[in-house]
Amino acid sequence: MDASLARSTSAAADLLSSADLAATHANEYFDRAEFGSAAQLFALAVARAPERTDLRLLLNRSVKRHVQRWHFRMMNDKRRNDAYQAAIEAAVRPADIVLDIGTGAGITAMMCVRAGATHVYTCEHDPILASVARKIISRNGLSDRITVLTAASTGIEVGRELPRPADLLVTEIFDAGLLGERALPTLADARRRLLTPAAELLPRSATVYAQLVESPGLHALNHVGEAAGFDVGDFNVFESLEYFADYLSWYPHELLSEPFPLFTFSFGEGATGAETEVEVPVVRDGSCQAVVMWFVLDLGSGVTLSSGPWDPVTHWRQAVQTVRDPLPVKAGRPAVVRAGHDGSRIRAWLLGR
Numbered sequence: 001m002d003a004s005l006a007r008s009t010s011a012a013a014d015l016l017s018s019a020d021l022a023a024t025h026a027n028e029y030f031d032r033a034e035f036g037s038a039a040q041l042f043a044l045a046v047a048r049a050p051e052r053t054d055l056r057l058l059l060n061r062s063v064k065r066h067v068q069r070w071h072f073r074m075m076n077d078k079r080r081n082d083a084y085q086a087a088i089e090a091a092v093r094p095a096d097i098v099l100d101i102g103t104g105a106g107i108t109a110m111m112c113v114r115a116g117a118t119h120v121y122t123c124e125h126d127p128i129l130a131s132v133a134r135k136i137i138s139r140n141g142l143s144d145r146i147t148v149l150t151a152a153s154t155g156i157e158v159g160r161e162l163p164r165p166a167d168l169l170v171t172e173i174f175d176a177g178l179l180g181e182r183a184l185p186t187l188a189d190a191r192r193r194l195l196t197p198a199a200e201l202l203p204r205s206a207t208v209y210a211q212l213v214e215s216p217g218l219h220a221l222n223h224v225g226e227a228a229g230f231d232v233g234d235f236n237v238f239e240s241l242e243y244f245a246d247y248l249s250w251y252p253h254e255l256l257s258e259p260f261p262l263f264t265f266s267f268g269e270g271a272t273g274a275e276t277e278v279e280v281p282v283v284r285d286g287s288c289q290a291v292v293m294w295f296v297l298d299l300g301s302g303v304t305l306s307s308g309p310w311d312p313v314t315h316w317r318q319a320v321q322t323v324r325d326p327l328p329v330k331a332g333r334p335a336v337v338r339a340g341h342d343g344s345r346i347r348a349w350l351l352g353r
């Protein structure tokens with residue numbers, strides 16, 4: 001965090017006359033868990049009193065709570081970066097105007113320029129990330145080819161932020177379960193309002209796969225029964241009813257089924273929820289304790305990117321949905337898995353027989 005962030009709060013600066021006053025207000029935001037606002041005011045305080053290490057620590061504490069740690073893992077995910085780079089190189093044409101949804105540090109936007117795009121408009125709804133992205137893009141000498149919009153994509157309009165509809169949409173707004181960052185409604189909205197009719201989406205589609213596993217270690221991440229000789233089962237009111245991200249390979253497990261597809265999504269086409277029921281061949285006797293899910297992105301031009309447990313590792317991890325009351329399954333007798341999504345979150349569960 002630095003002076004550029006402080007400058008972005010110049011309106012507030014007029015009101016605050018000293019580092020301590022800024023810090024007092026910052027602390028109020030921090031106590032209300034408004035870490036972005038706290039970070040902006042602590043940055044102002046630090047700009048006024050650069051010698052104060054206490055203020056720098058408080059600024060860092062706010063920033064760490066505001067900017068998710070996964071950004072670092074994501075940017076260092078070479079498989080992800082290489083796949084996007086290859087697909088972007090193949091998709092961008094010289095006269096293209098590109099819309100990049102979700103700037104982060106600006107990596108995909110800068111890839112588009114490197115691939116020859118005339119201009120890239122990239123939007124980031126987090127003002128702190130947007131300000132740092134501008135700095136990164138400037139350091140890489142690309143400020144004249146990339147416009148960073150501090151806005152959600154849904155707040156952008158052609159004729160206002162965009163000079164004309166974009167020829168290509170690039171985005172990486174996916175969590176371990178694919179939909180958790182609201183990719184479906186976001187891309188449907190962009191397709192409807194912000195692109196030329198012929199514009200491609202990168203990625204264009206994705207399929208979510210699942211596999212049934214027995215893994216006491218994964219199950220124990222979300223459920224408890226007896227501990228230290230006490231019945232603590234009532235604590236399960238706090239279980240996650242939805243998936244959480246973790247690496248299947250980190251936990252001893254038995255595979256009870258082969259991988260099977262749950263949903264395929266064509267991005268840009270809509271965001272309504274859906275349910276499906278799949279008969280899954282069981283390959284081994286066991287107790288199904290989790291449904292492990294992952295996705296394969298189709299980035300176009302023959303480039304795919306999988307977050308699956310059987311592919312080289314990515315930062316995403318898998319989406320693990322534990323089964324509260326593990327169900328016995330038998331080899332040769334199909335299990336029935338039901339899965340649903342509401343446009344932003346996938347759930348999968350096993351039906352008893």
Ligand SMILES: C[S@@+](CC[C@H](N)C(=O)[O-])C[C@H]1O[C@@H](n2cnc3c(N)ncnc32)[C@H](O)[C@@H]1O
Binds near residue numbers: 102124
């Ligand atoms: C997973 S990061 C990817 C960043 C960058 N594109 C890259 O690939 O390195 C996604 C970023 O998009 C932002 N974001 C997600 N949905 C958005 C939306 N609809 N409009 C603007 N920003 C969004 C998040 O705040 C986050 O910083």
